[in-house]
Amino acid sequence: MKKWIFCPLCNGKTRLQIVETTKMKDFPLFCPKCKREMLIEVNHYKVRMISQIK
Template structure:
């Protein structure tokens, strides 16, 4: 966790952790970051996860499995 100063305001910055292996990813977020349906890739476990972020609260979005069409 780190902070940067913007004028008179300190803005907190954190790394997004992989929801699968809990290692750092290559993405940082600020406390005012809003993300919807973001494909987060982890370079350690090679998994891609769709996430939503609001005020450092990270939620994993579960996608339904693809269904095959039967004729």
């Protein structure tokens, strides 16, 4: 089952989908709603923001 990645800052839907086995580390995520870029980690549908990119 696919799930959308939501922005950890504004909770807006991004353009990426993940499955349960998706693993990302230091992935640059851009949010089209709040126009911010951040580094995230993904593991078992859990998205964690590492840092915000200026």
